[in-house]
Amino acid sequence: MKISVIGSGYVGTTIAACFADLGHEVVNIDVDADVVETINTGETPIHEEGLPDLLEKHAGDDGTGRLRATTEYDALLETDVTFLCLPTPQYDDGSIDLSIVETGAEQLGETLQRKSDWHTVVVKSTVVPGTTDEVLTPVIESASGRTAGEGLGVGMNPEFLREGTAVADFLDPDKIVLGADDDRARRDMRAVFAPLEEQADAPVVETDTRTAEMIKYANNAFLAAKVSLINDIGNICKEFGIDAYEVADAIGLDDRISDQFLRSGVGWGGSCFPKDVAAIIAAAEANGYEPPVLEAAVELNDRQPERLLELLDAHVDVDGERVAVLGLAFKPGTDDTRNSRAIEVIEGLEARGARVVGYDPVATENMRARFPDIDYAESAAAALEDAVGAVVVTGWDEFAALDDEFAAMKTPVVVDGRRIVEPTSEITYEGLTW
Incomplete structure (x- = not known):
């Protein structure tokens, strides 16, 4: 298929290179001309294991030609599916700032006015439940003059990529989550991921957009809470002069617990766990519920x-x-x-x-x-x-x-x-x- 990816950060650059490696024709769209030039020379704008090899293989003069980058949104007119991979920064209260992804969605919609054929848009950015159908879809509809389900498909495909192992995580995933509210958008998403599904034999979860959004937050919130829990246990072990890692090795043998994320230490950070946990706490509180376990996980981590x-x-x-x-x-x-x-x-x-x-x-x-x-x-x-x-x-x-x-x-x-x-x-x- 012909795919466009809007955004060239950790997620956008990685999935663009991986989609090209799966055999798709991919164009990566970004406003940063320097990043675009870097990708087109077959080099990586970020430090990520395995990514330099993929960009050298598929972009640049000596590559397969299946991946190129541009600053022009018009490039998406020649593609069938567009992935929105734009950042959603965090406000001080933990909620997410949608201004960047909304601007991208609007420009995407305005560009689609010049295309007569059906086009599917897949939100890859991490957004709280309800954002795709209540915020981004109306923006794209208004800007494009189209209606979702009629000339326009909108879906949600959360990412589960860990920095440092993002390429391996994409090409050998634990699961593929496809969220859509119309059948054609779902079929397009399934076609995009068909080569990966065949290659990795990964389970595919098909659901609606709102549930797909929540799966991402639930996934990261659970893992963050698990790290905080083992750190809490480790802190107790320290007081008793007990080796927390020996304890973790033993409880990790229980298949209900597993040994993953049982490395106690100084805590979790990065761009995902802190932002995602804070965002889902803020979203829950905005709806009248205060999640005590997640709040405690953040407090202990801090x-x-x-x-x-x-x-x-x-x-x-x-x-x-x-x-x-x-x-x-x-x-x-x-x-x-x-x-x-x-x-x-x-x-x-x-x-x-x-x-x-x-x-x-x-x-x-x-x-x-x-x-x-x-x-x-x-x-x-x-x-x-x-x-x-x-x-x-x-x-x-x-x-x-x-x-x-x-x-x-x-x-x-x-x-x-x-x-x-x-x-x-x-x-x-x-x-x-x-």
Whole structure:
């Protein structure tokens, strides 16, 4: 099929490349000319494992030609299905800002005025239940002069892509959720995903748009709550001198629990869990219900960075001293620092008067934009030199190999928020929840 993807962020660029790899002809539409040029040269605008290979294979002069990028919305006129992959930022109250995706939907609708054939629009952006049929569909209808179900199909296809493994998650999904309120839109969506369904043998969930929207939020809210729960259990284990990971290994053998998301530590961050949990809480409260479990999950998650720093306080006074923060991205495998636990850790160290030096294999420049005045090291070893303490915030594999590097510290105190460093007799080691 011929597919257009509006938006070239983590989701848009990834699905565009993956759709091309499945054999579709894809055009990626974005307002950022620099991003468009980057994709057309076969290079990636984001750090994502596997994505450079797909873009080199399908975009650029030496690619298959199945993927190209442009700033022109008119390009969607030659396609059958358009995916809306635009950001929905978070307001201070947790609700989502729909202005960007509404603007994109309006421009999409205005462009469709110049097309006579049927066109299906699939919302890929994460939006609260009711947004597709109550907000975005009317915008597209008004701008295009069409009616949904009559010349225009509208569907909802939530994404379940984890940064760092987004390509693998797309090509080998746990499930494919297709939400639509008319049969033709559903058929078009099924045709788009047919090659993936055949290749991955993934279960397909067909439902309405509102339920599809809720599945995305329920999925992330459940996982976030599971992380907060194991962190709560880990905090209790810490008080009793028990290894929380040994406990987690045992309870993970119960197939009702499973061993996934049982790695206790400094908490969850990123662009999805914080925003999605806050958004569904705000949406629920707007409808008169306060979700106590999700509110508690957020509260506990917000406390974990301070617990990490309190363990450091128990060993050293950091006022005026150098402290290494190892890991700045919100998780390994990505350069994304949005809602990284390192942000709260750095702020807490600065409040204590520490001289902070940060290190991350790929995320330094992104964190520098937020904290331009702290020091940044070129390696973990350089960050540790002359530091009175080190806190591990991101579980990069290279931190597991650290050993002799700790000898260069002024006082070898290591507080590990991800259980990645090997404890030895040469360092004073504290795990966050063990």
